[in-house]
Amino acid sequence: MVEILAQSSPECLVARFSGKITVEEYDVFADEAKIRLEAGGPVNLVLDVSDIELSEDLEVAKRDIQFVRGDYKHFRRAAIVGDQKWLAWMTRLLGPFTRTEEKHFTAGRLEAALAWANNE
Secondary structure (H helix, E strand, O other), X not given: OEEEOOOXXXXXXXXXXXXXXXXXXXXXXXHHHHHHHHOOOOOEEEEEEEEEOOOOOHHHHHHHHHXXXXXXXXXXXXXXXXXXXXXXXXXXXXXXXXXXXXXXXXXXXXXXXXXXXXXX
């Protein structure tokens, strides 16, 4: 499931990914990202992936790769929340390939991630 959280604003997209994600759910998230980026100005991203289950759906994986190669690099800051061991590794791995400033936060630290993403 993908849920666009109430803390979202025109300048910051906040989403929670949980369980297995469908293509339709991922597209809702990607559309929300595109709307904010097309409005102009700096946009931040906060993703809570604490409860996500990796999907075996190749179409979801393709959408995610397209997002990272396309719109993701236009975000100013991205805060990723979750305890999965691969998250911190992936955040460090993506850093050199995007202009997005990234930071990993452990599960339960959504408010800290929001504050960092919004430069508070």
